[in-house]
Amino acid sequence: MATPSEPGGEPRLVWERPEPPSRPAPSPLSRDGIVRAAVELADTDGLESVSLRKVAAALGAGPMRLYGYLSTKDELLDLMADAVYGEITPPGPAAEDWRAALRTLAHRTRQAARRHEWFADLLGGRPHVGPNALAYLEASMAALDDAPGFGHIDTVMQAVSTVNAYVVGAVRAEITELRAERATGLDERQWQDAFGPYMGRMLATGRYPTLVKVVTDATHPGPDTTFDAGLNYVLDGIATHLTH
Known part of the structure; x- marks a missing residue:
């Protein structure tokens, strides 16, 4: 999935990218919540255990919903670091x-x-x-x-x-x-x-x-x-x- 860009074509990094509008339960998401879940997975089972699918499962959400908050696993690792x-x-x-x-x-x-x-x-x-x-x-x-x-x-x-x-x-x-x-x-x-x-x-x-x-x-x-x-x-x- 391509990284979102500014109107002039300059890529917008994940820290500057706005989050999508919040959604009601059963599984509200946020970028901070995604990162916390990923950190908990990595602390327990190592970095190799972290994937968008597993993080989504830990949050009770579908993997595709995470793409509104980040585009790639590399971005997730950047956020975790x-x-x-x-x-x-x-x-x-x-x-x-x-x-x-x-x-x-x-x-x-x-x-x-x-x-x-x-x-x-x-x-x-x-x-x-x-x-x-x-x-x-x-x-x-x-x-x-x-x-x-x-x-x-x-x-x-x-x-x-x-x-x-x-x-x-x-x-x-x-x-x-x-x-x-x-x-x-x-x-x-x-x-x-x-x-x-x-x-x-x-x-x-x-x-x-x-x-x-x-x-x-x-x-x-x-x-x-x-x-x-x-x-x-x-x-x-x-x-x-x-x-x-």
């Missing part, structure tokens, strides 16, 4: 310190992905330009704009892009690990019991001396500590760059 961005951007003014502001956004992004694991699948994909995603980007940029050392908007953009790249990569890796643990049915101790003998034989060959240090000397902190430590490396790197 934007709903999560609405959970991330904190209310009220950001912290005055740019590092604290970016750290808050990074941790809130991770927490949102832990609540909605499917959100990690949409990070780093098609651009997110919904109003909540734009508010998230505005908060990120505004935290650095006019801060000491960020003399040009190009510097602001590069720093924000660097932090976002770390956050997206770290969050996606963490969610992938959680899914793998559930798929195999093995927790960390069970995995070590299953693969420990093989790893012991491989490390004993002497071909992997640095990995031996990882196994024997590394502290292996939990995911919270690991995420925060990596984020600090990135923020420290940006701060160091500003002084040179």
Whole structure:
């Protein structure tokens, strides 16, 4: 189904498109209600469970009625992602310190992905330009704009892009690990019991001396500590760059 267009022919994006007139029960619809139903499906059964047919069924409506509110599944995914961005951007003014502001956004992004694991699948994909995603980007940029050392908007953009790249990569890796643990049915101790003998034989060959240090000397902190430590490396790197 084609995306509706403005009179001049310019496509009208789903966030700007008016909803059709409301209809009385038994199954009144709204764009927000459609998105909430889709988010609930994805939270329960994963992103692959989301289809216009299943969302319509959850709402007690026919699939064709949904096309009055959105045109494609991609638009539904865009709306779902934007709903999560609405959970991330904190209310009220950001912290005055740019590092604290970016750290808050990074941790809130991770927490949102832990609540909605499917959100990690949409990070780093098609651009997110919904109003909540734009508010998230505005908060990120505004935290650095006019801060000491960020003399040009190009510097602001590069720093924000660097932090976002770390956050997206770290969050996606963490969610992938959680899914793998559930798929195999093995927790960390069970995995070590299953693969420990093989790893012991491989490390004993002497071909992997640095990995031996990882196994024997590394502290292996939990995911919270690991995420925060990596984020600090990135923020420290940006701060160091500003002084040179």
